[in-house]
Amino acid sequence: MAVAQTLFHTRGYDAVSVADVTEALGIKPPSFYAAFGSKFGLYARVLDRYAGTGAIPLDAILLPDRPVAEALAALLEEAARRYAAAPCTTGCLVLEGTRCNDAEAREAASAFLVAAEAVIRRYIADRHPEDADRLTDFVCTTMAGLSAAARHGHDLDRLLATARLAGLAIAQALGD
Amino acid sequence: MAVAQTLFHTRGYDAVSVADVTEALGIKPPSFYAAFGSKFGLYARVLDRYAGTGAIPLDAILLPDRPVAEALAALLEEAARRYAAAPCTTGCLVLEGTRCNDAEAREAASAFLVAAEAVIRRYIADRHPEDADRLTDFVCTTMAGLSAAARHGHDLDRLLATARLAGLAIAQALGD
DNA sequence: AAATTACTGTAGGGATCGCTACATAAACAG
DNA sequence: CTGTTTATGTAGCGATCCCTACAGTAATTT
Numbered sequence: 001m002a003v004a005q006t007l008f009h010t011r012g013y014d015a016v017s018v019a020d021v022t023e024a025l026g027i028k029p030p031s032f033y034a035a036f037g038s039k040f041g042l043y044a045r046v047l048d049r050y051a052g053t054g055a056i057p058l059d060a061i062l063l064p065d066r067p068v069a070e071a072l073a074a075l076l077e078e079a080a081r082r083y084a085a086a087p088c089t090t091g092c093l094v095l096e097g098t099r100c101n102d103a104e105a106r107e108a109a110s111a112f113l114v115a116a117e118a119v120i121r122r123y124i125a126d127r128h129p130e131d132a133d134r135l136t137d138f139v140c141t142t143m144a145g146l147s148a149a150a151r152h153g154h155d156l157d158r159l160l161a162t163a164r165l166a167g168l169a170i171a172q173a174l175g176d
Numbered sequence: 177m178a179v180a181q182t183l184f185h186t187r188g189y190d191a192v193s194v195a196d197v198t199e200a201l202g203i204k205p206p207s208f209y210a211a212f213g214s215k216f217g218l219y220a221r222v223l224d225r226y227a228g229t230g231a232i233p234l235d236a237i238l239l240p241d242r243p244v245a246e247a248l249a250a251l252l253e254e255a256a257r258r259y260a261a262a263p264c265t266t267g268c269l270v271l272e273g274t275r276c277n278d279a280e281a282r283e284a285a286s287a288f289l290v291a292a293e294a295v296i297r298r299y300i301a302d303r304h305p306e307d308a309d310r311l312t313d314f315v316c317t318t319m320a321g322l323s324a325a326a327r328h329g330h331d332l333d334r335l336l337a338t339a340r341l342a343g344l345a346i347a348q349a350l351g352d
Numbered sequence: 353a354a355a356t357t358a359c360t361g362t363a364g365g366g367a368t369c370g371c372t373a374c375a376t377a378a379a380c381a382g
Numbered sequence: 383c384t385g386t387t388t389a390t391g392t393a394g395c396g397a398t399c400c401c402t403a404c405a406g407t408a409a410t411t412t
Binding site: 027028029030031034 | 389390391392
Binding site for chain 1: 187190310321327342344346
């Protein structure tokens with residue numbers, strides 16, 4: 001499972017073939033299909049696993065007793081850190097998964113994205129209801145940008161600098 | 177050529193097959209290969225065409241007699257407008273092209289991206305040399321985010337709001 | 353008009369894709 | 383030890399991919 005997660009994260013859903021997976025796992029196609037059902041079946045399980053291992057722990061960052069602007073800035077910085085943590089698995093598995101060419105896989109990844117957006121929006125709306133929509137859009141768009149930038153080769157320092165600049169905008173929008 | 181550009185912009189390089197193109201153009205494969213050489217050959221010509229038709233006119237926005245922060249904010253707003261202009265061809269053809277699974281096509285798109293980044297960096301460095309690198313990263317990362325958000329379905333209003341928030345960060349970083 | 357060139361359509365090659373039928377081997381129940 | 387079940391490996395199916403050899407038509411040249 002870990003190697004499959006690395007494969008999908010490194011190359012993306014489309015670029016990983018079942019043959020790649022079976023070779024990496026040292027199994028043959030029939031064993032693969034007995035275990036996971038399909039390529040998408042494996043991907044769905046990888047997404048679940050990612051939510052628990054590689055994804056950003058929203059609950060640990062978006063704390064109720066923390067200034068909203070500070071929490072959102074910390075979220076962006078954490079994204080920068082995770083997206084540049086490993087040289088091969090740059091960016092976000094979910095965000096990158098939402099743009100693959102398989103409709104089923106795309107929708108599965110989008111479901112995780114929508115769920116994360118909802119958590120962020122609810123957190124903001126709790127104290128700044130009138131800013132929740134546009135700030136959620138801004139945070140998620142910035143995270144998508146950070147994921148893309150990481151894939152383009154930006155290292156940790158560059159991603160962090162970008163995340164901090166975005167944090168400035170949030171602080172300003174929330175009235176310092 | 178226009179229909180090919182729309183095809184690549186709508187579905188991405190990988191998801192467009194030569195059969196799709198030949199059918200859309202009403203020609204047969206041999207005629208296609210006589211005209212364009214290969215799928216990549218067509219894509220390279222589409223990228224060139226895009227630079228003149230659909231891409232953002234950097235020179236018209238990044239004017240020397242304009243405050244840098246204002247120009248960069250205008251650039252982001254223009255990106256928001258273009259990325260949401262048509263319902264099918266959302267996002268940026270070049271930015272989306274940099275993440276396809278064909279190495280040759282990816283590098284061709286990346287070349288356009290690098291060139292655009294260089295223009296932006298030079299424009300900033302002219303008056304704010306110490307901020308050029310991180311502001312260029314921020315602007316390009318935000319544009320990548322806007323392109324992704326457009327593909328995720330954000331409409332013009334949402335993209336514009338995000339772009340304006342990012343503009344705030346730029347103004348603040350350049351000392352208001 | 354005859355001959356050469358340029359082009360188009362048919363048909364298919366070679367490779368890879370996700371996936372599976374079938375036969376063989378291993379593990380277990382009686 | 384026999385019989386059943388489970389799992390693995392071999393081999394390949396049908397579809398699609400990018401691309402091309404070849405034959406036939408149209409246009410141009412002599």
